[in-house]
Amino acid sequence: MKNKIALYGSYKKLNQIEDVLSRYLNENDIPFEIHRISDSEQFLREFLPKDDYRLFMVCEKGGVSYMLKIYNNFDRQTSRYAYGKLKFPLTQKELSDQMLEAVKTSHTCPYNVYAAQNAKMSRLIQHEDIECIYKEGKKSIFYLQSGETMEVSDSLSRIYTELDTNYFIKCSKGVIVNFFNIEQVSDDYKTILTKSGVEIPMSRLGQKNYFKSLSLSITGVNVFNY
Template sequence: MNAIIIEDEKPAARRLNRMLDKLEVPIIEVLHSVEDSIAWFLQNDHPDLIFLDIQLSDGLSFEIFENIKIKSAVIFTTAYDEYALLAFKLNSIDYLLKPIDDEELETAVHKYQDLLKDLNSKNEDLNLQLNFEDIKKLLVSPEERSYKKRFTVKVGQHLKMISLEDIECIYSENKGTYIYTSEGRNYLLETTLESLENDLPPDLFFRVNRKVFVQLGAIKDIIAYSNSRLKIITKCFKEFEIIVARERVKDFKNWLG
């Protein structure tokens, strides 16, 4: 097993490194920002495990998941508890609050090791490589998974509930994630598209490209587009053209039935 630490506070990174050294967890790299982390993942094999702070010097670490398909298991290490739900939507192994307790850290590492043993025992004859997708399957089975039924957004001093059927699409733009409703209104979400992958019912929503989920009932027309892609027309959305990425066209057609 090998691991990396992503932590912008160097004293905290050094302390965590020392704690993991006592647990015999080898750390192969320590990174301090979203930008550096993305660059590192693009150039290196992904580690087995990531110890990940959330608020980094140049943004939230969730941005890493928006740019890179992470193949590692994740243990979040942060001073902020308000991101716990979002972190677990990414199927993390654990969520540790600073200052990190030795016993809690040891428990989190053992949890990963137990999952690793379970997976290896199932796949020992197949010689499969462990990655984050395998960890996801162990953590949440399709039968146990529950999907969102609505979103709650803040409008001024009020909270507004939006049912999934009233959503035309969910999209990202300028580092924000937005709901666009059948009323023709945008609402900012405190989440990322990546974290919604396992949160939206797959029979109702489809991710047509890196920046857009489309709701089935909102589709008004589908038009052949350049380079074997498809253009989707919804009932109201006019912010930009919704194009099904070429590599997603086949899955999209299957999704339509």
């Protein structure tokens, strides 16, 4: 699903903003769709009230104000907004620093995006792209559907607090799995097969977490007393 973005400002300034924004999103593998408008009345009437836009950016008076929608859960039924202001002309560094910080501080469980960072890069990873996360020593490794991996210094327990724990389950010691990227579970419920074909062991506690997520995904209710 593409993230819809609405930009308001003069034609010349929007060219600069769109160029930087497009390069940033493409480099971080974030699908997007940009809509531009230079008429303030039309922007307020046709763009701002729409629920399907993730990001609004307004360029005026030498700065760029933004409003970023953060979803609370996988059901996309509740959301909140993060607000901020960037300098003009826009740079990728400021965009990365500001937007990552907005995602991190606006809510503990941003739907759709995890803000990952290491010494070499910062990256917004879509929740649906995460298959599993492994603990390796003092570091954690993200395994993505694309086959890519990303190593971060954050502990697995810290990462877990920033994910939706209803659907990112601790299937065994040192492993977190995205419930929605499970292809199948073995007949004895001792192993999980991810969509990319990775087989992961599942503990007894992992089995409980799996069934909890299953009941939530089907009925929207946790039928278990844990």
